[in-house]
Amino acid sequence: MTTDFGVVPDLTPEQEHESGAPALEAASERRAARRGFLVALPSFAYLVIFFAIPLVIVLVYSFATRNPRGITELRDWNVEAYRALAEPLLRSVLVRTLVLALLTTVICLALSYPFAYYMATRDSEVVRTLLLIGVMIPFWSNFLVRTYVIRVLLSSSGPLSEASQSIGLGEVDIAFSNAAVLIGLVYGFLPFMILPLYAALERIDWNLVEAARDLYASGWKAFRRVVWPLSRPGVVAGCILVFVPSFGAYVTSDILGGAKNPLFGNYIVNQFLQARDWPAGAAVSVVILAVMLIGTLVYFRTGGRTL
Amino acid sequence: MSVQSTARPRGGARWLLAGHAWLVYAFFYIPIIVLFVYSFSGSRLVGQWEAPTLEWYREVFENDNIQRSVWVSVRVAFFSTIISTVLGTMSALALERFRWRGRRVFDALLYMPLIIPDVTMAVMMLVFFVQAFDIIDSIFGTQFLLGFNTILLSHIAFNISFVAIVVRARLASSDPTLEEAAADLYASRWQCFRRVTLPQIMPGVLAGALLALTVSLDDVVITSFVTGPGSTTLPVYVFGLIKRGLSPAINAVSVLMLVVSMALIFGSLLLQRVISRESSLD
Structure with missing residues (x-):
């Protein structure tokens, strides 16, 4: 019933x-x-x-034709826009996007796992809640402003550069570089990794770890055989929640990367708002959509139920 | 849940973990503090410190473009929040309390706006509105343009999902037997919803509405695709300013936007406290 x-x-x-x-x-x-x-x-x-x-x-x-005046015509269906993905110009953008998104995901995971572990192993509920609020604030804060903050920090002769000069490390000049974009992406999406990891680690029954230790498992072995497998749904969810938006990032690379270092997101925006080649922009959007769908399928296949 | 002694890292590992945690917090908050401090700097150059001033805040409050875009943002956020709260709550009810054919398709469709990258959704909305207006104009001889209405329609499209996910969580943890009891006592369906279900899920509905408000006020990419002349929202306007170069006024307006974000976050955290206190009384 x-x-x-x-x-x-x-x-x-x-x-x-x-x-x-x-x-x-x-x-x-x-x-x-x-x-x-x-x-x-x-x-x-x-x-x-x-x-x-x-x-x-x-x-x-994405299969339509663009006429010389930049207007999209729904006839002469073709796959030119997809074929362009293999050409050197777009391929280099694809590779850069892929590498930056992967690096962002790996760095976020490496930073978040010990952090979430620390949060989840606090005894006091009040402490855990406070630590969590510390992550919720950046998670829900205005994304544009959080990207701008990094731009200010990295500006030439800006605060970071001055700080490093004062301790004798010399000028830091990474504004408008791939490194700046990477820092911005990690800064922007780190909470997206921490929150699902924390949710998974917090649910773990720590008696299991205790039992493993009682059976003479080393600390490392208890982690590898008990904690890590139990936290895997959180790892998968976090990786998808970081990789998918990094792969489609636009604001971060526009503010921190400048025109020289475009990602897929910048390429799309450019095709739609300047170059007026809508089929080309639509095709790249479809690629991003496909990445998103594959990520979601992986998530549900590996036992996740809700995002 | 208390962590057992042997499960917890000891010695060096323990201090490493704690130190790492504080470094992550420093990474989150030092840039924000730097922005806050420099927004009061007297220097015209961003990132240089000179005698403190409120000049940049005055500039923000006197800038007509900013005033206008704030007003557009507020109107979009207000209407999209109200409409998507109603639609999102209905979606959550339909998914949590009824079994019907097409339920799974609807569930999947409702999830997609949450995970789709902004750029892709922005492209979808732009192409859709251009194509739809093309067809409508050619039939009825009208002249629809991108602007306030297209921004509003797009914001509702992604906000329904945000409200639905929050209300669903609340519905899943609420007690369906109360509804059955009301039904057994011959309450009409409407009375049942109004007197039993709605009061139970109200904190969830409010939390969902706050979330929708935050997301709507934050959006840059989708809005910048479907905006038209005369209807720029604040984030889109500020994004345009940033592209033209840094200025102390951007620092000031950024700080104000962060303050609004944080006020909304604390609002929803307070709501959640109310929720958990309520459920601990049960």
Whole structure:
């Protein structure tokens, strides 16, 4: 029996008396199903119109033709836009995007795991909550501003450069470089790794570790055989939540990388707002979408249920 | 849950972990503190320190473009929050309390706006509106343009999902037997929702609304694709300023935007405290 509310009042006592129970249950379940659909209908319709259909249109556009005046024409369907991905110019952007997104993910994981472990192993609930709030604040703070902050910090003769000069390390000049973009991406997406890792580590039954230690497992072995496997759903979720937005990053590379170091995101924006080659931009968007879908599938395949 | 003595790292490892944790916090907060301090610096050059001044804040409050864009941001955030809170709450109810065909498809569709990169969603919205306006204009002879309405429609499209995920979590932990009891006592479906379900999920609905408000006020990429002349939001305007070069006024407006973000975060954290206190009373 489902727990749908409002199932029972449909039936007056007389009806209940007359009909057999199984038929009754089937009928009320059908009614509940119809009501569920009706409750979902406004949002369902909204998301179909303003999300699913736009997605299909982008897919269609990626096979369309751009005429010399920069207007997209929905005829002469072709895969030119995808073929361009293999050409040197776009390939170098693809490689840079891929490498930076992977590096961001690895660095975030390396920084976050010990951090989340430290948070999850605090005895006091109050301390754990405070530590968590310390991560929630950057997580929900304005992303543009958090990127700008790094831009100010790294500006030539800016605070970081001055600090390093004063301790005798010389000038730091990494503004508008791949390194600056990498720092910005790590700074921006680090909370996306910490939060799922913390959620996974916090759920671990530490008695299991205790048991492993009692059975003479070394600290390292207890970690490798008990803690790490149990925290893996958090690792996978964190990696996807960092890799997917890094792969589609635009604001970070635009502010910190300058025009010389474009990522896929900058390439897309450029195709749409300046070069007016919409099929080319749409094709790269489809590639990013594919990466997102693969990431989600990996997540659900490895046993994750909710993001 | 208390951590057992042998499960916890000891000696050097323990201090390494603690030191690492504080370094991560320093990484998060030192840049923000630096920005805050330099927003009061008297120097025209960003990142140089001179005698403190409130000049840059005055500049922000006197800038007409900023005033206008704040107003657009507030209107977009207000309307998109209200509409997506209603739609998101209905979605959460439909998914948590009913079984129906198409439920899984809807569930998947509802998740996608949460994980899709901004740039991709921005492209989708732009291409969709241009194509749709093309068709509508050619049939009805109208002249639809990108602007406030397209920004609003796009913000609702991603905010429904944010509200739904928060309300769903609340619904999943609330007690469905109360609803059954109300139904047994011949409450109508509406009474049942109004008197039993809604009061139970209200903190979740409010937390979802605050989240939607935050996300709407933060968005740059999607908005900058579907905006038109005369309807620039604050983040899009500030993004444009940053591209033209650093200025102390950007520092000041950034600090103000961070303060608003943090106020909203503390609001939703307080709400969550109320929620957990309530559930501990049960």
